[in-house]
Amino acid sequence: MIHVSSLTKRYGALVAVDDVSFDVAPGELFVLLGPNGAGKTTTVEILEGLRKADDGTTIVLDAPAGSRAISSSVGVMPQESDLYAGIKTAEALRLFASFYDDPEDPDALMERFDLDRVRKTNYRRLSGGEKRRLSLAIAIVGRPKVVFLDEPTAGMDVEGRATTWSIVDELKQRGTTIMLTTHLLDEAERVADRVGILHRGKLVALGSPSQLTSGRSTELTFSGDADVDTEALGAAIGARVARAAKGVYRVANMPPTPRLVSDVTKWFASRDLLVRRLDVGPRSLEEFYLEVTR
Amino acid sequence: MKRVLAQAKVELILTLRRGESMLVTIGIPVGILAFFSLVDVLPHGSGKAVDFLVPGVLALSVISSAMTSLGIATGFERHAGVLRRLGTTPLGRGGLLAAKCIALLATVVVQVIAVVVVGYLLGWKPHGDPLLAAGLVVLGVLVFAALGFLLAGRLRAETNLAAANGLFLVFLLLGGIVVSMSKLPSGIASFSRALPAEPLATSLRDALGGSAVPIRALVTLAIWAVATSLVAVATFRWD
Numbered sequence: 001m002i003h004v005s006s007l008t009k010r011y012g013a014l015v016a017v018d019d020v021s022f023d024v025a026p027g028e029l030f031v032l033l034g035p036n037g038a039g040k041t042t043t044v045e046i047l048e049g050l051r052k053a054d055d056g057t058t059i060v061l062d063a064p065a066g067s068r069a070i071s072s073s074v075g076v077m078p079q080e081s082d083l084y085a086g087i088k089t090a091e092a093l094r095l096f097a098s099f100y101d102d103p104e105d106p107d108a109l110m111e112r113f114d115l116d117r118v119r120k121t122n123y124r125r126l127s128g129g130e131k132r133r134l135s136l137a138i139a140i141v142g143r144p145k146v147v148f149l150d151e152p153t154a155g156m157d158v159e160g161r162a163t164t165w166s167i168v169d170e171l172k173q174r175g176t177t178i179m180l181t182t183h184l185l186d187e188a189e190r191v192a193d194r195v196g197i198l199h200r201g202k203l204v205a206l207g208s209p210s211q212l213t214s215g216r217s218t219e220l221t222f223s224g225d226a227d228v229d230t231e232a233l234g235a236a237i238g239a240r241v242a243r244a245a246k247g248v249y250r251v252a253n254m255p256p257t258p259r260l261v262s263d264v265t266k267w268f269a270s271r272d273l274l275v276r277r278l279d280v281g282p283r284s285l286e287e288f289y290l291e292v293t294r
Numbered sequence: 295m296k297r298v299l300a301q302a303k304v305e306l307i308l309t310l311r312r313g314e315s316m317l318v319t320i321g322i323p324v325g326i327l328a329f330f331s332l333v334d335v336l337p338h339g340s341g342k343a344v345d346f347l348v349p350g351v352l353a354l355s356v357i358s359s360a361m362t363s364l365g366i367a368t369g370f371e372r373h374a375g376v377l378r379r380l381g382t383t384p385l386g387r388g389g390l391l392a393a394k395c396i397a398l399l400a401t402v403v404v405q406v407i408a409v410v411v412v413g414y415l416l417g418w419k420p421h422g423d424p425l426l427a428a429g430l431v432v433l434g435v436l437v438f439a440a441l442g443f444l445l446a447g448r449l450r451a452e453t454n455l456a457a458a459n460g461l462f463l464v465f466l467l468l469g470g471i472v473v474s475m476s477k478l479p480s481g482i483a484s485f486s487r488a489l490p491a492e493p494l495a496t497s498l499r500d501a502l503g504g505s506a507v508p509i510r511a512l513v514t515l516a517i518w519a520v521a522t523s524l525v526a527v528a529t530f531r532w533d
Binding site: 048049050066068071072074076078080081082083084085086087091095096098099100138142 | 307308312371379384
């Protein structure tokens with residue numbers, strides 16, 4: 001459905017997207033993760049046809065990305081995009097609906113997206129969350145086969161996020177191919193069929209959340225104070241202790257045996273420190289993400 | 295076509311809804327026409343003030359809608375990402391451009407009707423060729439819309455706003471619209487004849503006054519039309 005190979009995009013001396021390749025299968029929900037500036041939006045915008053690649057191949061629905069032939073089958077929710085300041089919610093949705101042959105009913109969409117109360121409100125007077133919901137409604141009003149959602153939940157409150165994820169769920173049930181970017185790792189882990197992680201323009205990980213987190217041997221992770229002396233602890237237990245994030249540590253290259261758990265807690269007890277959490281299960285996507293994007 | 299017309303309708307509604315657009319496209323031209331027809335302060339040569347003013351104000355109307363109003367709106371839409379978003383839909387960039395042109399022509403029709411009606415009420419007596427005048431108006435729309443797109447496609451939205459308003463004032467004062475060219479110092483007059491406003495106002499005045507339209511003015515307009523369109527197409531940025 002989406003095919004990307006050796007995609008490269010430069011902005012002057014900066015290589016924003018560096019030789020990135022991946023495929024998205026029909027009906028798949030693919031999530032692109034990465035820190036700010038990793039190249040997520042550039043990648044998505046090239047696939048939407050908003051930017052030109054410097055190198056590589058990008059195919060969407062068997063046609064070159066951004067070509068006119070597929071525009072009626074592709075829905076786009078850009079990250080930063082406003083509408084006419086003076087257009088009313090209902091007018092905007094009807095306008096975009098009129099571009100497609102078999103659009104969704106704009107009134108039903110407004111109800112679904114909780115935009116009923118602001119249907120006659122000018123765009124400039126909508127709240128940030130209302131603007132994002134309208135933007136999402138516009139992206140799907142044409143019943144697209146492929147949807148690109150760039151940070152769909154950014155600037156939304158808790159309810160807006162819940163609405164958005166249930167819409168994404170509905171789209172997926174319908175068989176829509178969805179590619180989205182987010183920085184909410186827990187949401188990504190919950191909804192994604194597959195995840196790609198970008199770091200400084202390079203694709204550093206690609207796979208399903210479970211592949212990425214449990215495909216490797218489990219290790220002991222624990223959290224404590226921010227300034228645990230990892231070298232002293234490592235010497236005491238005979239292994240290397242690495243800092244995974246602020247106050248989060250992992251014992252590298254040693255299986256989490258009962259002995260290891262006991263040694264770690266003993267060391268903490270001897271220093272009168274508290275272990276706040278201790279985990280021997282597979283790493284969460286967040287831990288994996290922090291590791292590969294460090 | 296259905297898409298283009300839907301877009302054109304919205305563009306027109308939004309133009310009518312913007313107070314500042316209505317002020318610059320209808321309020322200022324009609325206000326200038328009425329004020330200087332009734333208050334005899336302008337050095338416009340011989341004849342009735344209104345006969346001098348109506349063709350110039352028609353040119354000013356074209357400048358205000360095609361360059362100032364459309365250009366400023368397009369600049370802000372580009373800045374807000376409206377243009378790029380519409381470009382990804384089946385409407386496409388070509389459809390969006392076509393829709394803007396249709397809405398612009400509709401606006402110009404409204405302006406022409408307003409100026410002609412007010413002109414008649416003030417005692418204007420045209421005795422020229424209305425078809426020739428209509429053709430000149432369309433040529434003027436082409437020139438100034440291209441100029442508006444050229445500025446909007448490249449400048450920051452706020453800079454574009456200032457540039458479009460500044461040029462409007464320059465064209466108003468130097469374009470033979472309210473001040474006869476014969477009153478301008480010769481250096482400034484020659485400079486002004488090379489700009490697009492004066493050829494449009496002068497040829498409209500000749501067409502509606504029953505005289506032959508000077509080839510010099512038509513050639514100047516044609517050169518501006520081709521040059522600004524080419525530069526606008528080559529430099530326009532959609533985001």
